[in-house]
Amino acid sequence: MSVMTAIFRKYRIAAISAIVMLLIELAVELIQPLIISRIIDHGIRQHEVSVAWIWGGVLMASALVAFLAGITSSFFASHVSQGFGYDLRDKLYEKVQSFSYEVFNRFAASSLITRLTGDITVLQDVIFMCLRFASRVPLVVIGSVVMALVVHVKLGLLLTVTVPVLLGFVLWMIRKASALFRAVQRRTDSVNGLIQENLTGMRLIRVFVRMSHEIGRFEQRNRDLRQGTVAALKLTETTMPFLLFIMNAGIIAVLWFGRIEIADGGASVGEVVAVINYSLRTIGALSALSWIMSSLSRGAASGGRVREVLEEEDPVGEREVFLAESVDAEAEVEMGGTAGMAAAAGASPIQGRIEFSEVSFRYPGREEMVLERVSFTAEPGQRIAVMGATGSGKSSLVQLIPGMYEPTEGMIRIDGIDIRELDRKRLRRAIGYVPQEVMLFSGTIRENIAWGREGSTLEQIQAAARQAQIHETIERQPHGYETRLGQRGVNLSGGQKQRLSIARALVRQPAILILDDSTSALDVRTEAALLEEVSRLSCTTLLITQKISSTATADLILLMDDGQLIASGKHEELLQRSELYRRICESQQGKEAEPHAVQDLH
Numbered sequence: 130m131s132v133m134t135a136i137f138r139k140y141r142i143a144a145i146s147a148i149v150m151l152l153i154e155l156a157v158e159l160i161q162p163l164i165i166s167r168i169i170d171h172g173i174r175q176h177e178v179s180v181a182w183i184w185g186g187v188l189m190a191s192a193l194v195a196f197l198a199g200i201t202s203s204f205f206a207s208h209v210s211q212g213f214g215y216d217l218r219d220k221l222y223e224k225v226q227s228f229s230y231e232v233f234n235r236f237a238a239s240s241l242i243t244r245l246t247g248d249i250t251v252l253q254d255v256i257f258m259c260l261r262f263a264s265r266v267p268l269v270v271i272g273s274v275v276m277a278l279v280v281h282v283k284l285g286l287l288l289t290v291t292v293p294v295l296l297g298f299v300l301w302m303i304r305k306a307s308a309l310f311r312a313v314q315r316r317t318d319s320v321n322g323l324i325q326e327n328l329t330g331m332r333l334i335r336v337f338v339r340m341s342h343e344i345g346r347f348e349q350r351n352r353d354l355r356q357g358t359v360a361a362l363k364l365t366e367t368t369m370p371f372l373l374f375i376m377n378a379g380i381i382a383v384l385w386f387g388r389i390e391i392a393d394g395g396a397s398v399g400e401v402v403a404v405i406n407y408s409l410r411t412i413g414a415l416s417a418l419s420w421i422m423s424s425l426s427r428g429a430a431s432g433g434r435v436r437e438v439l440e441e442e443d444p445v446g447e448r449e450v451f452l453a454e455s456v457d458a459e460a461e462v463e464m465g466g467t468a469g470m471a472a473a474a475g476a477s478p479i480q481g482r483i484e485f486s487e488v489s490f491r492y493p494g495r496e497e498m499v500l501e502r503v504s505f506t507a508e509p510g511q512r513i514a515v516m517g518a519t520g521s522g523k524s525s526l527v528q529l530i531p532g533m534y535e536p537t538e539g540m541i542r543i544d545g546i547d548i549r550e551l552d553r554k555r556l557r558r559a560i561g562y563v564p565q566e567v568m569l570f571s572g573t574i575r576e577n578i579a580w581g582r583e584g585s586t587l588e589q590i591q592a593a594a595r596q597a598q599i600h601e602t603i604e605r606q607p608h609g610y611e612t613r614l615g616q617r618g619v620n621l622s623g624g625q626k627q628r629l630s631i632a633r634a635l636v637r638q639p640a641i642l643i644l645d646d647s648t649s650a651l652d653v654r655t656e657a658a659l660l661e662e663v664s665r666l667s668c669t670t671l672l673i674t675q676k677i678s679s680t681a682t683a684d685l686i687l688l689m690d691d692g693q694l695i696a697s698g699k700h701e702e703l704l705q706r707s708e709l710y711r712r713i714c715e716s717q718q719g720k721e722a723e724p725h726a727v728q729d730l731h
């Protein structure tokens with residue numbers, strides 16, 4: 130059973146109640162033309178005022194019953210549609226969280242945002258519409274035709290002939306419209322993607338004075354969206370006049386033949402009025418069809434897109450990690466630190482020995498290897514500096530350690546255990562990771578650091594901030610640790626953001642700390658102080674850096690070039706052994722600077 134069906138089943142009682150109430154409302158409404166015909170034939174035409182009053186009272190009472198049944202049905206329908214949307218959004222969000230990095234990137238963030246918001250809202254509206262209006266259409270049409278036949282067979286037959294013609298036309302329209310609405314949805318995605326990209330890159334756009342260029346790009350996509358929507362609406366809207374034309378022709382026919390029948394004594398005025406009333410109700414129901422159908426095809430497109438995410442098979446997904454997270458978080462709060470995290474996961478704490486044996490790696494779906502036969506060993510507590518030109522594979526190498534991707538060949542062992550056999554949640558809980566691109570959340574500084582470890586105390590947060598050399602800067606902020614950050618930490622400098630995100634990693638008290646070019650914006654003195662603090666924590670540290678000042682004190686330097694480990698060793702050893710390393714040192718010390726060596730690195 131699909132996820133959506135399962136969610137819907139949860140609300141089946143309310144859905145059935147909505148339909149039952151709708152049936153009561155409809156039954157009463159369909160009797161109303163009969164009551165009116167009684168008022169005309171037995172009351173007004175016979176000059177029987179009391180009869181007219183009695184039937185008038187019945188009509189009022191029926192209107193009240195229909196009104197109450199309608200409201201109750203709407204209440205149930207709202208409950209179903211809102212509940213369904215709420216549950217589906219939860220499930221979808223959970224699924225997205227469980228995606229591996231690769232699958233997440235394949236869907237693209239902007240498209241996932243549209244699916245989580247716009248598409249689910251469309252589905253909610255469609256469910257409400259189905260329960261309240263779409264299910265009404267066939268019932269009103271069939272009920273009206275049957276009642277018209279009951280009232281007067283000959284006149285009722287006129288209605289019976291027109292309805293199939295209209296239905297055939299509407300079905301043809303649905304098929305056409307659903308393709309058009311799918312295209313609209315794709316274009317909406319594209320507009321959303323551009324908006325997201327532009328708003329996050331606003332600073333760059335301004336500095337490069339590319340505003341008009343970006344506005345032009347946006348206008349183009351916006352225009353495409355408008356054209357797509359207009360094409361879809363044109364199709365659905367042309368249905369309306371066509372439906373009205375056919376039905377009005379039907380009513381004229383009823384009036385025409387009705388006049389003859391009345392003259393011949395074959396029908397009463399009340400009966401003709403009743404059949405016209407049923408025809409009008411049929412028109413009302415059918416004219417809502419074009420709107421219902423366009424909503425349904427939009428719903429089908431949205432449903433398909435939501436289903437795509439829900440049914441995505443992601444073998445290296447993060448589901449178990451995600452599911453175990455909440456359980457561990459509680460235990461962690463009570464026990465504290467990496468030991469607590471490991472104990473929560475039911476295992477001994479990770480020591481932090483990292484061993485790469487002939488590791489090669491290519492990104493999924495890519496041809497070329499970005500790492501080739503890389504081997505090294507980092508002992509617990511050591512600091513490993515990873516150096517190399519841009520694009521040489523440094524980030525790719527460190528991303529393999531928390532298992533963001535699996536190595537294509539070779540093996541990575543943590544504490545002697547193959548990383549593939551290691552419980553991913555246990556591994557990640559032992560890792561503090563500071564990515565190249567700093568990501569801060571809107572909220573206070575304290576919340577941003579505490580995000581690294583749920584339930585951390587203010588003392589732990591402050592200790593991490595001190596180690597990351599950011600405590601004093603935080604104290605100077607208007608509200609200290611309670612200072613709110615704008616989205617992505619806009620009110621902090623680049624270096625401050627870097628240190629804040631380092632503090633977030635340190636508060637985890639990790640066994641393995643990965644700093645992916647995370648000290649680039651720090652001056653040499655601050656960086657040295659930070660590294661000294663990190664050394665005291667005795668965690669294995671992988672530091673991607675371009676600065677000799679940080680490699681000089683490292684236990685091991687990995688010099689990368691084009692995916693290969695071209696040299697490794699301590700500073701002194703590399704000075705002896707590696708020509709490239711020597712040149713880098715010289716260029717940074719201002720001695721015999723060789724421009725291409727520097728270029729290589731930047």
Ligand SMILES: Nc1ncnc2c1ncn2[C@@H]1O[C@H](COP(=O)(O)OP(=O)(O)OP(=O)(O)O)[C@@H](O)[C@H]1O
Nearest residue numbers: 492495499517518519520521522523524525526565
């Ligand atoms: N998600 C990805 N999918 C496919 N290829 C990627 C991906 N990320 C990086 N690459 C490629 O892998 C190679 C190594 O990139 P990587 O980011 O590891 O280099 P780096 O040494 O960290 O560079 P820099 O110092 O600029 O951050 C590059 O050629 C890059 O194009």
